[in-house]
Amino acid sequence: CAKKAKTPKDSSNELAVCRVLLADLEAHQDAWPFLSPVQHKSVPGYRKVIKKPMDFSTIKEKLTNNLYLNLENFIVDVNLVFDNCQRFNEDDSEIGRAGHRMRRFFDKRWTELLQFF
Numbered sequence: 001c002a003k004k005a006k007t008p009k010d011s012s013n014e015l016a017v018c019r020v021l022l023a024d025l026e027a028h029q030d031a032w033p034f035l036s037p038v039q040h041k042s043v044p045g046y047r048k049v050i051k052k053p054m055d056f057s058t059i060k061e062k063l064t065n066n067l068y069l070n071l072e073n074f075i076v077d078v079n080l081v082f083d084n085c086q087r088f089n090e091d092d093s094e095i096g097r098a099g100h101r102m103r104r105f106f107d108k109r110w111t112e113l114l115q116f117f
């Protein structure tokens with residue numbers, strides 16, 4: 001019997017959602033530690049401790065260069081930003097608190113948007 005052709009998953013609107021989510025993250029008042037790559041040369045130990053640095057400008061670059069195939073790949077990189085932050089910063093620190101607030105904000109936003117898929 002004929003194999004059912006798999007309908008190609010339309011990821012184009014998923015990528016549009018990624019752009020909206022990223023814009024929301026960048027506009028957040030607590031985004032400042034995450035907007036650009038950590039200057040690891042001026043942060044002792046950073047390169048040793050954090051194996052996969054990630055930040056919002058790098059995510060934007062990857063989005064622009066079509067390096068995310070879907071929303072899931074994008075969410076993995078956003079979570080990497082927050083996981084790196086938790087690993088390197090005390091919870092009870094300016095940047096540590098900003099990271100927790102940003103993660104809570106992101107989790108709320110993408111689950112709100114998920115209902116449209």
Ligand SMILES: CO[C@H](O)CCc1ccc(O)cc1
Pocket residue numbers: 033034038043084085088089095
């Ligand atoms: C997202 O920010 C990074 O976790 C680096 C945090 C940091 C940078 C310089 C310092 O003196 C302390 C922490």
